[in-house]
Amino acid sequence: MKFPDMVHALKPNPKSHIQENWRILDFFSHHPESLHMFTFLFDDIGIPQDYRHMDGSGVHTYTLIDKAGKAHYVKFHWKPTCGVKNLLEDEAITVGGANHSHATQDLYDSIAAGNYPEWKVFIQVMDPADEDRFDFDPLDVTKTWPEDILPLQPVGRMVLSKNIDNFFAENEQLAFCPSVIVPGIYYSDYKLLQTRIFSYSDTQKHRLGPNYLQLPANAPKCVHHNNHHEGFMNFMHRDEEVNYFPSRFDPARHAEKYPIPTAICSGKRDKIWFLCVWVMLIIISLWFLNYCIVTVHYCIDPLHQTGKNALLNAGLRPCLIQGPNMRSAAFGSHTGRRRDSHPLIFLLFYTNTHNMLIIFRLHNNHNNRLCAATG
Numbered sequence: 001m002k003f004p005d006m007v008h009a010l011k012p013n014p015k016s017h018i019q020e021n022w023r024i025l026d027f028f029s030h031h032p033e034s035l036h037m038f039t040f041l042f043d044d045i046g047i048p049q050d051y052r053h054m055d056g057s058g059v060h061t062y063t064l065i066d067k068a069g070k071a072h073y074v075k076f077h078w079k080p081t082c083g084v085k086n087l088l089e090d091e092a093i094t095v096g097g098a099n100h101s102h103a104t105q106d107l108y109d110s111i112a113a114g115n116y117p118e119w120k121v122f123i124q125v126m127d128p129a130d131e132d133r134f135d136f137d138p139l140d141v142t143k144t145w146p147e148d149i150l151p152l153q154p155v156g157r158m159v160l161s162k163n164i165d166n167f168f169a170e171n172e173q174l175a176f177c178p179s180v181i182v183p184g185i186y187y188s189d190y191k192l193l194q195t196r197i198f199s200y201s202d203t204q205k206h207r208l209g210p211n212y213l214q215l216p217a218n219a220p221k222c223v224h225h226n227n228h229h230e231g232f233m234n235f236m237h238r239d240e241e242v243n244y245f246p247s248r249f250d251p252a253r254h255a256e257k258y259p260i261p262t263a264i265c266s267g268k269r270d271k272i273w274f275l276c277v278w279v280m281l282i283i284i285s286l287w288f289l290n291y292c293i294v295t296v297h298y299c300i301d302p303l304h305q306t307g308k309n310a311l312l313n314a315g316l317r318p319c320l321i322q323g324p325n326m327r328s329a330a331f332g333s334h335t336g337r338r339r340d341s342h343p344l345i346f347l348l349f350y351t352n353t354h355n356m357l358i359i360f361r362l363h364n365n366h367n368n369r370l371c372a373a374t375g
């Protein structure tokens with residue numbers, strides 16, 4: 001879990017309480033995955049002019065699911081209709097130095113004047129079947145998806161058309177959370193998103209109290225019904241006798257069901273992990289196949305001593321019996337007999353010799369001397 005360390009590096013020095021660049025760069029220099037973000041930060045678009053002139057991003061890859069249950073990965077993008085504008089460093093010093101709330105002021109004044117800030121909303125969509133076809137992990141938050149392969153598709157717009165009346169009630173008490181989704185949108189199996197799903201509401205219960213979802217700024221605006229109404233700071237007035245579900249005395253019924261993915265979240269995102277599993281499966285299959293072949297050989301010819309008699313010699317280390325067979329498996333027949341060479345060569349020579357050793361033991365039980373070889 002890198003998140004707490006990242007926050008510590010970004011926050012002021014715990015000794016002096018001064019925010020210092022050396023601490024930030026020290027931490028991020030140990031994380032090559034941060035390079036992409038730093039190229040943006042130190043580029044011309046590093047300092048947005050204000051909130052109206054900057055892009056927005058869902059950051060995470062989410063999932064879109066249709067009613068038939070078909071899922072697609074999705075990335076959300078917001079593009080300001082008034083364009084992206086940025087400040088150079090000396091401009092930022094002047095603008096920020098004159099008014100440290102300049103961006104909030106610009107937003108408030110624009111909305112009050114009826115010059116409503118507007119963003120076009122786009123999505124990029126990917127079939128999960130293509131997930132492993134890219135040279136990057138499409139769920140990784142440190143990556144953006146190439147727009148020439150996965151084009152931005154317009155789906156709507158977002159307009160800020162009203163200023164709030166009370167900053168504390170309608171802004172400070174807001175509880176945003178990546179787990180709050182609507183039917184048709186679902187999470188992706190990405191560990192950073194998975195941790196955010198639970199951690200925000202945990203904090204909000206602590207920051208605002210267990211009934212934070214009853215606050216007008218956070219409560220659903222549509223008709224809703226639940227029985228979460230006790231605990232600290234409950235201000236919902238209810239006079240029903242039935243505060244449970246289901247009940248024959250309460251007409252509340254289940255909401256319409258929408259499909260969600262049935263896959264169990266594993267948290268494993270590394271392609272190397274899949275590769276290892278595949279290699280293991282191949283080795284196990286070949287080992288089994290090889291075991292069958294060798295077993296059949298020795299069942300047909302249990303006294304198959306040609307070339308092996310030379311190996312049997314009391315008093316030598318049993319493991320040496322693997323030696324010649326290893327060579328035959330790897331380089332071809334050392335006995336001149338075709339069945340002693342193996343086409344699957346290197347990959348198999350360990351398993352092959354291992355089987356041989358077992359079978360030699362089985363077939364030489366009459367001989368009290370443990371199978372031994374000249375090597």
Ligand code: HEM
Binds near residue numbers: 141195
């Ligand atoms: C791409 C990564 C992340 C982004 C873009 C992000 C963004 C944000 C933003 C914008 C807020 C302020 C929300 C508000 O104003 O209500 C916030 C708050 C918070 N974030 Fe993150 N965050 C990220 C990763 C994480 C992770 C990995 C964790 C923990 C595992 C985390 C835990 C929290 C918590 C607990 C809060 C406070 C929530 C509250 O009290 O309302 N965040 N984050």
